[in-house]
Amino acid sequence: MNKVQVSDSAKTRILKTASDLFYRQGYRSTGTNEIIKKAGVAKASFFYHFPTKEALALAYLKDLHTREAGDLLAFVNKWKKPYDRFLAVIKWIEPWIKSNELRGCGFLNMVSEVPDKGSVLRKMAKNHYEVLGGLIAQLTQELIDSDPKRYRHLDVSGVTNSYLVIVVGAIAFSETSQDARPSRRAVEAIKALINP
Amino acid sequence: MNKVQVSDSAKTRILKTASDLFYRQGYRSTGTNEIIKKAGVAKASFFYHFPTKEALALAYLKDLHTREAGDLLAFVNKWKKPYDRFLAVIKWIEPWIKSNELRGCGFLNMVSEVPDKGSVLRKMAKNHYEVLGGLIAQLTQELIDSDPKRYRHLDVSGVTNSYLVIVVGAIAFSETSQDARPSRRAVEAIKALINP
DNA sequence: GTCTATATTTGGATAGAC
DNA sequence: GTCTATCCAAATATAGAC
Numbered sequence: 084m085n086k087v088q089v090s091d092s093a094k095t096r097i098l099k100t101a102s103d104l105f106y107r108q109g110y111r112s113t114g115t116n117e118i119i120k121k122a123g124v125a126k127a128s129f130f131y132h133f134p135t136k137e138a139l140a141l142a143y144l145k146d147l148h149t150r151e152a153g154d155l156l157a158f159v160n161k162w163k164k165p166y167d168r169f170l171a172v173i174k175w176i177e178p179w180i181k182s183n184e185l186r187g188c189g190f191l192n193m194v195s196e197v198p199d200k201g202s203v204l205r206k207m208a209k210n211h212y213e214v215l216g217g218l219i220a221q222l223t224q225e226l227i228d229s230d231p232k233r234y235r236h237l238d239v240s241g242v243t244n245s246y247l248v249i250v251v252g253a254i255a256f257s258e259t260s261q262d263a264r265p266s267r268r269a270v271e272a273i274k275a276l277i278n279p
Numbered sequence: 280m281n282k283v284q285v286s287d288s289a290k291t292r293i294l295k296t297a298s299d300l301f302y303r304q305g306y307r308s309t310g311t312n313e314i315i316k317k318a319g320v321a322k323a324s325f326f327y328h329f330p331t332k333e334a335l336a337l338a339y340l341k342d343l344h345t346r347e348a349g350d351l352l353a354f355v356n357k358w359k360k361p362y363d364r365f366l367a368v369i370k371w372i373e374p375w376i377k378s379n380e381l382r383g384c385g386f387l388n389m390v391s392e393v394p395d396k397g398s399v400l401r402k403m404a405k406n407h408y409e410v411l412g413g414l415i416a417q418l419t420q421e422l423i424d425s426d427p428k429r430y431r432h433l434d435v436s437g438v439t440n441s442y443l444v445i446v447v448g449a450i451a452f453s454e455t456s457q458d459a460r461p462s463r464r465a466v467e468a469i470k471a472l473i474n475p
Numbered sequence: 476g477t478c479t480a481t482a483t484t485t486g487g488a489t490a491g492a493c
Numbered sequence: 494g495t496c497t498a499t500c501c502a503a504a505t506a507t508a509g510a511c
Contacts, residue, residue, distance in 0.1 A: 093477075108394040111307040115505060125478050130506060132476090187391070194455050195383070195391030198304040208455050245445075245468035248461055252448020259390050259404050265444055272441035275471040289495075311487055321496050326488060328494090 085150070087122070094132040096122040102143045106189050110140055110196045110204075137204065140193070144207040147189050152214060154179075159222070165229040169222045172215075172246070173273045176253050177266040187258030191251065212247060219246045226277070237277060245276050281346070283318070290328040292318040298339045302385050306336055306392045306400075333400065336389070340403040343385050348410060350375075355418070361425040365418045368411075368442070369469045372449050373462040383454030387447065408443060415442045422473070433473060441472050 087099045100122040104113040115136050119129050133139040159171040180187070190208035197204050220243045227234040253269035283295045296318040300309040311332050315325050329335040355367040376383070386404035393400050416439045423430040449465035 109307075109392060111305075111392065112394055114503070116503070125476095127479085127507080127509095128477050134506090136505065186394075191451055191455060192391040195388035196305060196307065198308055198382075200457065205455075205457075209457070212452070212455055241464060241467060244461055244464045245471070248448035248452050248465050248468060249441075249444055250448065251452040251455070252444035252446070255387055255451045256408070256444050256447040259387060259401075259408055259447070261396065261401075261405070265440055268437060268440045269444050271437060272444060272468065272472065275441070275474065276468065278471065278474050310485070312485075321494095323489080323491095323497085324495050330488090332487065 093122070093124045093128050097124060097129055097132060097139065098142055098146065101139050102146060105140060105143050106147075106183075106192075107186055110193055140204055141207065144190065144193065144204060144211075148207065148211050148214070151211075155215075156218070159218070165222070165225045169226045169277070170270065170273060172219060172222070173250060173253070173270050176250060176257075176269065177263050180254060180257050180266050181263050185258055185261050185263065188251075188254045191255055212251070215250070216243055216247050219243045233279065234277065236279060242276055246273060249273055249276075289318070289320045289324050293320060293325055293328060293335070294338055294342065297335050298342060301336060301339050302343070302388075303380075303382055306389060336400055337403065340386065340389065340400060340407075344403065344407050344410070347407075351411075352414070355414070361418070361421040365422045365473070366466065366469060368415060368418065369446060369449070369466050372446060372453075372465065373459050376450060376453050376462050377459050381454055381457050381459065384447075384450045387451055408447070411446070412439055412443050415439045429475065430473065432475060438472055442469060445469055445472075 085099055085102065087096050087103075091099065097118060101113070101118045104118060104121070115129060118139075119126055122129075133142065155172065155175055158175050159168055162168045162171055186192075190211045193204050194208045199205070220239055223237065223239050223242045223246070227237055227239070249269050249272050253266040256265045257263050281295055281298065283292050283299075287295065293314060297309070297314045300314060300317070311325060314335075315322055318325075329338065351368065351371055354371050355364055358364045358367055382388075386407045389400050390404045395401070416435055419433065419435050419438045419442070423433055423435070445465050445468050449462040452461045453459050
């Protein structure tokens with residue numbers, strides 16, 4: 084968990100509070116006043132630790148990336164067989180999205196909220212999915228190497244692209260429809276990618 | 280096109296201006312003041328036609344849905360063969376997303392911006408993709424009927440779900456990566472869905 | 476590092492005349 | 494239906510004391 088503790092430093096309380104609010108309510112819908120109030124800090128303390136609201140959003144995304152990448156990797160590593168590991172990423176989505184109350188992906192949501200294409204916040208989102216793509220490419224290669232005869236026809240770059248599209252779509256579509264089933268059934272779309 | 284004309288009524292100018300700004304800049308980043316200024320109307324005229332900002336956003340989404348559903352249907356109807364018609368939806372995405380300067384889907388973006396799960400704006404977004412799902416289900420059924428032996432194994436509901444996930448993912452991932460290639464290559468993921 | 480108090484702009488929305 | 498002028502709350506951010 085990542086719950087705010089009274090023992091946390093002011094800076095930590097601000098970041099934890101903001102992470103919760105930015106994710107659930109969105110970045111622009113969450114005012115600094117609200118964060119300050121809920122974190123139980125003074126206004127000046129807020130801006131002492133985070134000179135702008137955007138700096139806090141950046142810290143939020145960095146922290147979120149670290150936590151999510153770690154959680155996913157731990158989940159993937161529960162399996163040893165390349166086929167199971169390959170499917171682990173998409174199987175992770177449904178429980179993850181449910182545990183997040185169908186609020187979708189903090190990075191995709193941030194992109195929608197930030198129109199400036201040059202924003203560092205958008206860069207963080209792009210990076211997040213580049214790292215995920217790296218993991219998927221690696222798992223795809225492992226799969227091919229485990230049974231070259233069967234999987235020789237696969238193109239790592241093509242599979243990775245489609246896999247990412249399906250992951251993103253599963254998350255975003257589940258949020259829009261407020262229904263986790265699209266994410267669950269997306270597993271079938273991934274399996275179709277590696278059919279001979 | 281949907282460009283603002285001097286000859287348009289105040290209400291039309293407001294809606295066209297807002298549609299452009301809401302789409303490109305986002306809903307929350309666009310203030311009523313900015314719309315009023317760019318539409319060239321008085322403040323009171325704005326609130327005479329649209330009692331709240333949310334009412335205007337609703338009109339924007341209704342209009343967007345009508346235009347997009349019409350454009351897509353016209354594109355699909357360029358083809359006669361069920362296979363071509365089936366693929367038309369995903370082939371539409373790349374040129375469409377490019378023509379929108381990689382700003383993604385107005386409905387998905389709105390969902391990210393509106394935390395309230397009961398919002399009418401979220402309902403509009405959900406409805407938009409339900410209508411799209413209806414079209415895809417119909418095209419899938421047409422495909423099956425055109426060659427039952429070959430496509431008998433397909434489940435309309437399952438294919439539709441995966442198709443929607445891929446469409447949503449192609450759009451959202453292209454926005455986040457600021458690269459239209461994911462959308463182009465998503466065609467392959469759709470083809471994989473109907474492999475025997 | 477943290478506080479209270481304040482500055483300043485922008486947000487959405489209204490009153491009342493024409 | 495459209496206008497000018499205005500209201501008030503909320504937005505982000507700062508000054509200066511402890």
